[in-house]
Amino acid sequence: MDGLREQDGGAGDVPAVMRGIGRAARLAQRALANAPAETIDRALVEAADAVRRSTAAILDANARDLAEARDLGPAARDRLTLDADRVRAVARSLEDIAELPCPVGRILASFDRPNGLTIERVSTPLGVVGVIYESRPNVTADAGALCLKSGNASILRGGSDSVHSTRALHACLVRGLDAVGLPVAAISLVPTRHRDAVGEMLAGLDGNLDVLVPRGGKALVARVQAEARVPVFAHLEGLVHLYVDAAADADKAEAILVNSKLRRTGVCGAVETLLVHEKRAEALLPRLLGALLDRGCAVRGDAAACRADPRVTPASDEDWRTEYLDAVISARVVADLDAAVDHIESYGSHHTDCIVTEDLQAAATFMAEVDSAIVMHNASTQFADGGEFGFGGEIGIATGRMHARGPVGLEQLCSFKYRVRGDGQTRP
Amino acid sequence: MDGLREQDGGAGDVPAVMRGIGRAARLAQRALANAPAETIDRALVEAADAVRRSTAAILDANARDLAEARDLGPAARDRLTLDADRVRAVARSLEDIAELPCPVGRILASFDRPNGLTIERVSTPLGVVGVIYESRPNVTADAGALCLKSGNASILRGGSDSVHSTRALHACLVRGLDAVGLPVAAISLVPTRHRDAVGEMLAGLDGNLDVLVPRGGKALVARVQAEARVPVFAHLEGLVHLYVDAAADADKAEAILVNSKLRRTGVCGAVETLLVHEKRAEALLPRLLGALLDRGCAVRGDAAACRADPRVTPASDEDWRTEYLDAVISARVVADLDAAVDHIESYGSHHTDCIVTEDLQAAATFMAEVDSAIVMHNASTQFADGGEFGFGGEIGIATGRMHARGPVGLEQLCSFKYRVRGDGQTRP
Structure with a gap:
């Protein structure tokens, strides 16, 4: 003193x-x-x-x-x-x-x-x-x-x-x-x-x-x-979403999901919520959630996610609003692209959100309608970083709408x- | 009611x-x-x-x-x-x-x-x-x-x-x-x-x-x-300066001064303070101030300006800080370009400031060192306007440093x- x-x-x-x-x-x-x-x-x-x-x-x-x-x-x-x-x-x-x-x-x-x-x-x-x-x-x-x-x-x-x-x-x-x-x-x-x-x-x-x-x-x-x-x-939090579309490539979806969630769990670009199109839920959810669960990531899911793997625990409404910054993810099925955008606009923090799809029209719609500093198509959300953008370093990531947005x-x-x-x- | x-x-x-x-x-x-x-x-x-x-x-x-x-x-x-x-x-x-x-x-x-x-x-x-x-x-x-x-x-x-x-x-x-x-x-x-x-x-x-x-x-x-x-x-005020440099063209200086002050006196781009390089004071001040005084503009000046025309009244320190928005101007002689920049940085509002000179190096220095949203060379300050900039209209002029600056x-x-x-x- x-x-x-x-x-x-x-x-x-x-x-x-x-x-x-x-x-x-x-x-x-x-x-x-x-x-x-x-x-x-x-x-x-x-x-x-x-x-x-x-x-x-x-x-x-x-x-x-x-x-x-x-x-x-x-x-x-x-x-x-x-x-x-x-x-x-x-x-x-x-x-x-x-x-x-x-x-x-x-x-x-x-x-x-x-x-x-x-x-x-x-x-x-x-x-x-x-x-x-x-x-x-x-x-x-x-x-x-x-x-x-x-x-x-x-x-x-x-x-x-x-x-x-x-x-x-x-x-x-x-x-x-x-x-x-x-x-x-x-x-x-x-x-x-x-x-x-x-x-x-x-x-x-x-x-x-x-x-x-x-x-x-x-x-x-x-x-x-x-x-x-x-x-x-500044950004208050990175409540980052990954949306796996009806036309997603399964291998890309798995690789991007695992990297987006688990490469580093404590960074603002780590994904916190997985959204999967209804049409792909049955075929893809067990594989996607299994890949995370096998690597020690907890999953909190809706009814469909709980059915997909017995290790999934039920999500509360609070989970959709939670930035875990840890080896935890929330997961749910959505009816379509519009429902995915609605979920992101309702619960997200306008930091970084990603669509996995081979349908370029769906990607364009997602990237136009999701109002976040960074919108991605078929790439890990952990690329949300000034160095990765080629800025030669960043002093932070901003989610405000004025002047500085993103890295x-x-x-x-x-x-x-x-x-x-x-x-x-x-x-x- | x-x-x-x-x-x-x-x-x-x-x-x-x-x-x-x-x-x-x-x-x-x-x-x-x-x-x-x-x-x-x-x-x-x-x-x-x-x-x-x-x-x-x-x-x-x-x-x-x-x-x-x-x-x-x-x-x-x-x-x-x-x-x-x-x-x-x-x-x-x-x-x-x-x-x-x-x-x-x-x-x-x-x-x-x-x-x-x-x-x-x-x-x-x-x-x-x-x-x-x-x-x-x-x-x-x-x-x-x-x-x-x-x-x-x-x-x-x-x-x-x-x-x-x-x-x-x-x-x-x-x-x-x-x-x-x-x-x-x-x-x-x-x-x-x-x-x-x-x-x-x-x-x-x-x-x-x-x-x-x-x-x-x-x-x-x-x-x-x-x-x-x-x-x-927004801008709180437009305390706009016109600096007539040692290498100013006299005709341009007079035309730009009269237009900058009197085209419309109530706009934020109207000049409020005239600064004249010492070397040109004796030859140019009577002509410049006379052009304004003859058109009904009041002049509040330093000792040199008062000597230049008997109609000039002495300026107080407050005059250098005053946005008249009227047919009134303050005027003073400065030792050199540096002194002009110092005056502008001390009293200005970072809106619009102009140098009249044929010396391109002096113009470049002025435009680099004056920290205003709009810096001008050899043009009327009343061009400070989104329409004149080709923006097709403006919702205002800003003097903040973030996001929007100028029109x-x-x-x-x-x-x-x-x-x-x-x-x-x-x-x-």
Whole structure:
């Protein structure tokens, strides 16, 4: 607690400290906006070098976090743990981000007007991005680097469990900025575990925070979505559906289902509900559910699913609304494609939904009518990921309808402005 | 008041009425999302016909509004007033919007992944758009039509001064929807003057409102920006700057200045502050300020501007922060381009700012460093308008950094989704 007080400058100063961070970030962002892309890339490479050189210090800091965090569950403990391989992966990821094309200054659209004006829509940084995350310390490097690459200043608020690891990684980013003469406030770490710091970020730091990205559990995301006075890039949950159509290929359906559910069960792109067309239920349900059950996945189903395999237990209405993030799935038979779409629109979270079918018309209808950020045809829902989309990393996945939807990569971390060029035109 | 109570179903029911409107709009929007573009275009043409056939009724309704609205100022009275020409223009505008290309279903980006997945980003409607406006009754038709064309349902809340005109115009839109079998709740008019209706819209109608567009004075916009729990497309003010650079062409500077300030003084793209490079002050300031003063524009200036013409009065610091929306301008000399950018970044509203120069490098620097939605070179700031940009109309101009920035036309009334197509791919 003494250490904390020292960092806070006394708990009563949290609002002042946070407002100061906001002002410094805004000033730093203006410097970033005018910095050459090469300078930013060099900062990222320097930061990667610093991470490699600091491996011992980072692992020491991580050991301290693990020693202090005694009541974490095994999954959270795993997310918190760094080893030499994970530190190397952090450094490589910084270099990979440096290699990506600069997302700022791209001409997004251009049009010539009859009066001779030329108008261009050109990408610009968003401004100052706040990232609030929990126990994963590598978010520090990933989020800070993606924001820097896109010309944004970032204000990072890591979880209190990972405070030492986060500080050690942040110090490497700062060394990268410093080495190339960029302001170190371009990537600011909130120097306090105090809960009020989050409240200040939610309030927008006097207009010095343009967007918030929460990375963590549902409680964190729900709080940020409910209380933030600035736009939020996030998804509350991924209640992902796989619909096996009347015209599905059975082998594809099984492979896609098993991968979508079980490749990793804790990711937002993991499928949570299986819908099967009535016509295929008798022939296909035992095989599909058996494939999951044999691999240790629990199934909660409607009457047809229960009949298909004795290991299936009856689903309640709550199951259709549940994101298990575990080796559990809900399964039901639907009368047709329309009923599948209705189910998804009624219970889904507009994140990712997939149809398995050889009928291109059915696929087109499904992909038009399902109102989700990502709609898929004949592919695993676990491809819902910025890296898999070729975005070179993502800061999160969003289900909002404005600005950023689906994986939030460098492109979504940009805004735009219009450049209008004339030769003295006046408006009649 | 009896009439009002009747429409409200009793004032206590306003929240219930508004929530019902939200639910109906959401359902109507799903129908719109699946309607062919031709059907939507026919609805707009039918609505235009209905407006023409209803000219007498619309003018009667407008006369009633004008008779009831006794304490309006002349500008507000003018905005409220319809005549046969203005009604014809409303009908023509509906037809013009019908003629525009459909903004939904456009492929915004597409990429093939090494694993054979193809990914498309495709435009979709935003959802349900709320429009809160004041005395301009034609916003009813423009906003309703732009939302309909982009597949969005709209909930329109007109000003209490224009209630009869607004109802008469809305009835024509409803006739258009009805004629082609689209749900009439696709364009809903809030049937109450009750102030609580706005509060319900600000709260988001139980998730059935996706974005709010306030159209009106600064007090309305400020309230919506401060209280809305959904994204807002708006600008609070247009504190527009014109910077006359060291390398400006004198004739262009004068023509652009006079047009930018005086073509129409009450629009958000009208210039409010003139900045002149020190090197040109002595030669150019008397001519530039004289051109404005001779046309009846008041000038509030710094010491150099006061010396340039005896009719100039001294500016206070408040003048640099004032959007006059009138025949008044503030004017000052700046040391150089950097000082001009600093002034704009310190006092501006990030709406529209312009440089007059023959130096392309200076223009490029200005347009890179000024962080406004629209940056211009050698053109009147009054071109800041969706119609002038070729958007075929606008629902407003936004200065936010997310999603919509600058003129908000059909493209900005769209969101997007990703369509991912595979052939059975699973993720390793």
